[in-house]
Amino acid sequence: MIDMHILENRQDHDLGVGKIEKIANETGWLEKPLFLWQQDGSMKFQQRLVCIAATSIIVVVYLIFLANVHLVSLHGQDSEQIKVSLRESPLHLTNYDWQEPDQQQCRLLDNLESFSNLTSLYLRDKAKYDTLSNGQYELPTKSYDPDDIPEKLNVILIPHSHNDAGWLRTLEEYYIYTTKKILNNMMIKLKQYPKMTFVWAETVFLSMWWNELEDDTKVHVRNLVKRGQLEIVLGGWVMPDEASTHYVSVIDQLMEGHLWLYENLHVKPQNSWSIDPFGHSGTVPYILKKSGIDNMVIQRIHQATKSALASVKSLEYNWHQPWDTSGKYDILCHVMPYMLYSIQYTCGPDPYVCFQFDFRHSDNPEKKAFAKRKITGANIDKMANYLYQQFRKKSSLYEYNTILVPIGDDFRYDSLHEWDEQYNNYQQLMRYLNSRKHWNINVQFGTVADYFSLLKRESKKKNFPTLAGDFFPYSDQNYLYWTGFYTTRPFDKRFSREVESNLRTADILNTLAFGYCNKWNVKFAHSHETASLLQQARRHLGLFLHHDAITGTSKDYVMENYESKLLEAYNDTQKVMSMALQTLLTKGKFPSPLILSPDLVRQKFNVGTSQRTISISDSGTTIVVFNPLPKNRNMLISLIVNTDDLQVLDKNMKIMSYQLNPVWISKVSVSRSKFEITFLVELPPLGIHTFLLRKGDCKEMYPSLLSVYNSMELDVAPNLKFAQNRPVFQPKQSQKLRIENDFILGEFDPVTGLLQKVLDKRTGNVTNIQIQFMYYTSRGSGAYIFFPKGEADPLPNVWGQPVVRVTEGPLMSKIEVLHPIIHHTVILYKVPTEQGQNFHIQNVVDMHASKTKDWEIIMRLHTDVMNENLQYYSDQNGYQLIKRRTKSEIGIAANYFPMTTMSIIEDSAKRVTIHAGQAHGVASLKQGELEIMLDRQLMYDDNKGLGQGVTDNKPTLVNSFYR
Numbered sequence: 001m002i003d004m005h006i007l008e009n010r011q012d013h014d015l016g017v018g019k020i021e022k023i024a025n026e027t028g029w030l031e032k033p034l035f036l037w038q039q040d041g042s043m044k045f046q047q048r049l050v051c052i053a054a055t056s057i058i059v060v061v062y063l064i065f066l067a068n069v070h071l072v073s074l075h076g077q078d079s080e081q082i083k084v085s086l087r088e089s090p091l092h093l094t095n096y097d098w099q100e101p102d103q104q105q106c107r108l109l110d111n112l113e114s115f116s117n118l119t120s121l122y123l124r125d126k127a128k129y130d131t132l133s134n135g136q137y138e139l140p141t142k143s144y145d146p147d148d149i150p151e152k153l154n155v156i157l158i159p160h161s162h163n164d165a166g167w168l169r170t171l172e173e174y175y176i177y178t179t180k181k182i183l184n185n186m187m188i189k190l191k192q193y194p195k196m197t198f199v200w201a202e203t204v205f206l207s208m209w210w211n212e213l214e215d216d217t218k219v220h221v222r223n224l225v226k227r228g229q230l231e232i233v234l235g236g237w238v239m240p241d242e243a244s245t246h247y248v249s250v251i252d253q254l255m256e257g258h259l260w261l262y263e264n265l266h267v268k269p270q271n272s273w274s275i276d277p278f279g280h281s282g283t284v285p286y287i288l289k290k291s292g293i294d295n296m297v298i299q300r301i302h303q304a305t306k307s308a309l310a311s312v313k314s315l316e317y318n319w320h321q322p323w324d325t326s327g328k329y330d331i332l333c334h335v336m337p338y339m340l341y342s343i344q345y346t347c348g349p350d351p352y353v354c355f356q357f358d359f360r361h362s363d364n365p366e367k368k369a370f371a372k373r374k375i376t377g378a379n380i381d382k383m384a385n386y387l388y389q390q391f392r393k394k395s396s397l398y399e400y401n402t403i404l405v406p407i408g409d410d411f412r413y414d415s416l417h418e419w420d421e422q423y424n425n426y427q428q429l430m431r432y433l434n435s436r437k438h439w440n441i442n443v444q445f446g447t448v449a450d451y452f453s454l455l456k457r458e459s460k461k462k463n464f465p466t467l468a469g470d471f472f473p474y475s476d477q478n479y480l481y482w483t484g485f486y487t488t489r490p491f492d493k494r495f496s497r498e499v500e501s502n503l504r505t506a507d508i509l510n511t512l513a514f515g516y517c518n519k520w521n522v523k524f525a526h527s528h529e530t531a532s533l534l535q536q537a538r539r540h541l542g543l544f545l546h547h548d549a550i551t552g553t554s555k556d557y558v559m560e561n562y563e564s565k566l567l568e569a570y571n572d573t574q575k576v577m578s579m580a581l582q583t584l585l586t587k588g589k590f591p592s593p594l595i596l597s598p599d600l601v602r603q604k605f606n607v608g609t610s611q612r613t614i615s616i617s618d619s620g621t622t623i624v625v626f627n628p629l630p631k632n633r634n635m636l637i638s639l640i641v642n643t644d645d646l647q648v649l650d651k652n653m654k655i656m657s658y659q660l661n662p663v664w665i666s667k668v669s670v671s672r673s674k675f676e677i678t679f680l681v682e683l684p685p686l687g688i689h690t691f692l693l694r695k696g697d698c699k700e701m702y703p704s705l706l707s708v709y710n711s712m713e714l715d716v717a718p719n720l721k722f723a724q725n726r727p728v729f730q731p732k733q734s735q736k737l738r739i740e741n742d743f744i745l746g747e748f749d750p751v752t753g754l755l756q757k758v759l760d761k762r763t764g765n766v767t768n769i770q771i772q773f774m775y776y777t778s779r780g781s782g783a784y785i786f787f788p789k790g791e792a793d794p795l796p797n798v799w800g801q802p803v804v805r806v807t808e809g810p811l812m813s814k815i816e817v818l819h820p821i822i823h824h825t826v827i828l829y830k831v832p833t834e835q836g837q838n839f840h841i842q843n844v845v846d847m848h849a850s851k852t853k854d855w856e857i858i859m860r861l862h863t864d865v866m867n868e869n870l871q872y873y874s875d876q877n878g879y880q881l882i883k884r885r886t887k888s889e890i891g892i893a894a895n896y897f898p899m900t901t902m903s904i905i906e907d908s909a910k911r912v913t914i915h916a917g918q919a920h921g922v923a924s925l926k927q928g929e930l931e932i933m934l935d936r937q938l939m940y941d942d943n944k945g946l947g948q949g950v951t952d953n954k955p956t957l958v959n960s961f962y963r
């Protein structure tokens with residue numbers, strides 16, 4: 001979400017820079033900071049994010065005061081090798097304002113946790129991790145004594161059907177072959193059985209179905225909802241994964257779903273139903289609460305945690321935000337206690353008993369093998385007794401005498417027969433159970449709303465316990481941890497974040513174009529097209545948040561279906577950006593033809609983003625840069641151009657300094673026709689600037705100095721302007737490589753090219769940070785599960801020493817390590833702003849090498865940070881941080897957590913932060929260590945239903961930066 005968006009204006013049209021500047025100046029566009037939002041209640045999200053950002057800024061804020069220290073070259077090479085001496089950075093003396101974060105706003109998490117009775121950290125410590133002989137974790141169910149006079153028990157049976165928006169089949173296939181039938185049957189049978197109820201969660205399927213309905217059927221559906229027989233629960237576009245998703249996209253898909261429901265069914269969901277995502281985040285309950293939802297049901301949390309909660313009768317609790325001192329955002333949460341949400345695991349603790357109460361195939365001669373006994377006069381007493389005892393045992397886990405019993409499973413109720421059998425058999429059972437006075441029980445069909453309304457009536461005078469935190473990692477049985485999916489298919493996780501960033505930017509530009517056209521009294525010519533493109537992009541991205549999509553846990557061809565939709569969303573959002581920008585820059589006068597082209601392009605669904613090579617025409621090429629963030633940004637950007645004979649001019653036609661970098665065409669050969677230029681852009685919040693690139697000699701050009709190690713060659717054509725050192729074939733370990741700016745200096749091993757130490761120039765403190773690439777060998781890992789054989793090993797030396805390339809210049813320096821599997825790049829920007837205070841790390845991981853089968857590759861940072869008790873922090877959906885504590889005794893896989901954007905280890909003197917451009921699994925297994933998993937190639941299935949390994953790895957850019 002932090003990328004600038006750069007669009008190129010091909011100069012083959014009359015929209016020259018002068019004209020753009022003139023129009024833009026008239027409109028006040030280039031200078032005036034613009035704000036989209038007013039300060040009101042809806043700002044809470046932004047405020048919270050600012051708080052997180054401020055937390056991470058604290059460590060680096062002091063560095064800015066060293067901006068006047070001159071760069072001292074510590075390059076350890078023979079100066080005679082240097083053809084051209086490096087020039088000093090033109091940016092040293094530039095002064096920028098630096099805002100101190102408001103310390104008061106950033107309270108310490110430790111103090112705030114005390115506002116809740118329970119925390120997930122506490123539960124993790126208290127949980128008992130032993131399993132029974134059947135591999136399951138034990139729940140403390142009380143046995144039922146038939147002689148007791150029991151208290152009144154209310155049982156709400158909730159018929160439901162879990163419909164995955166893609167998994168073993170695509171969304172469209174599921175809809176055509178199954179979901180459409182389920183919804184059609186629902187219409188018929190809810191009409192026929194007015195006492196029967198149904199709940200539905202996924203709006204994407206409703207919207208597909210709706211388009212095929214006659215108007216009178218639509219009225220009928222609305223009536224079912226109105227009288228509470230059909231309840232729409234959650235109502236997001238999908239039931240999203242909560243580990244790998246960014247909060248902005250979680251909100252987007254929830255809004256898309258809720259808006260659709262409001263417009264078409266005239267309803268706002270009050271209850272959430274999230275029964276299949278693999279673990280639950282502490283941020284999602286807050287988002288649900290803000291969306292108007294009052295209660296929620298979850299299922300997949302660690303079975304040992306469920307046991308710990310049940311032992312203190314806290315499977316129902318108020319989910320609390322640790323920073324919310326008023327409890328205003330608390331939301332009541334019901335945790336389903338058993339292993340799964342199918343009928344086998346919902347009536348009570350014994351799956352063999354509950355299994356008998358799934359009447360899907362009763363009386364169906366074709367499905368005799370699956371058929372359960374129908375309820376008859378002959379067996380009803382025995383069967384009702386069984387069910388009664390299971391209900392009582394289930395209720396012993398809860399504080400109150402109201403229990404929720406879901407009656408359904410994946411894609412259930414697809415036949416009319418199933419509707420009839422479930423209804424008729426349960427009707428008989430309910431009549432019998434309710435008529436037994438001494439059982440003191442009332443069983444009825446109901447919805448989630450019915451359940452919570454009864455529960456709240458019963459619990460009126462007491463408070464529910466409060467809980468803060470999240471439920472990762474998830475394990476259902478056999479010590480198997482669902483921590484692999486935090487990283488599975490990183491190509492797609494990265495892709496979705498790029499789409500999310502585009503979508504946000506396109507939304508902002510579209511809003512601005514619309515607003516300004518109103519102000520200028522002109523029509524925003526593209527408004528209908530942009531609105532429809534944005535909605536489609538939002539729906540495609542929303543679909544990808546589904547808990548088998550962004551998790552990477554669908555079949556290969558289903559993943560390709562998602563990727564095609566993401567590609568469409570990527571390109572459509574770029575089109576909206578171009579249309580809106582062109583409208584803004586021309587004051588609505590030249591909305592077409594579209595002459596702006598985006599700098600970043602995606603050609604195919606299975607190939608990553610690349611940067612366009614900009615052809616510099618004789619008259620010059622205009623570059624438009626937009627800052628989508630509501631804050632000032634001064635940062636270096638890089639473009640690829642087709643000449644090294646050019647000038648960069650700012651909006652006042654003043655020649656700007658830039659650094660000329662090589663584009664490599666092989667490990668050691670520099671292109672003669674493509675070059676990278678890096679220059680500074682300074683942008684107000686939501687501001688646009690234009691630059692002109694034109695041919696011509698430039699005194700303000702700074703060619704970089706090139707060096708290579710572990711190679712005998714460096715192929716740079718003599719007419720190119722780069723300085724170069726003689727290649728070093730066998731570097732001595734003592735000849736450290738260094739790159740530095742005014743704030744920090746990094747020292748690298750010349751043999752491996754990897755970071756070893758960082759010097760903080762203000763304090764003189766040195767932090768040892770050694771980057772190492774390693775791999776786990778799979779013992780039973782799959783798309784979901786991380787199950788390594790043992791500890792990680794360093795990548796073997798079978799490929800020989802990688803070529804190490806160093807590019808140095810006054811505006812930026814970088815070190816690249818060309819390992820056959822990982823192209824690792826560390827960049828240091830020499831700019832006195834935030835961008836200059838971090839090492840920017842890029843890893844392009846390509847697991848196609850045959851030696852990587854059943855490997856899970858990680859990047860581990862070994863530091864001298866003394867993090868006590870192996871404590872560290874990771875983020876929840878990019879919205880807030882949460883404390884983690886490694887429990888070595890439960891194994892490596894059990895100590896992996898999701899990291900959507902950030903992870904931190906610290907002691908009283910030092911803090912190391914990794915920011916990530918996409919979701920990963922993260923762990924700190926030993927003191928001072930922080931590791932992130934980069935990619936995994938797995939040959940086998942992990943028995944969670946997918947039926948395949950993960951072998952469709954694609955080269956993936958993994959962006960992160962270290963502070």
Ligand SMILES: [Zn+2]
Nearest residue numbers: 162164276547
């Ligand atoms: Zn599912």
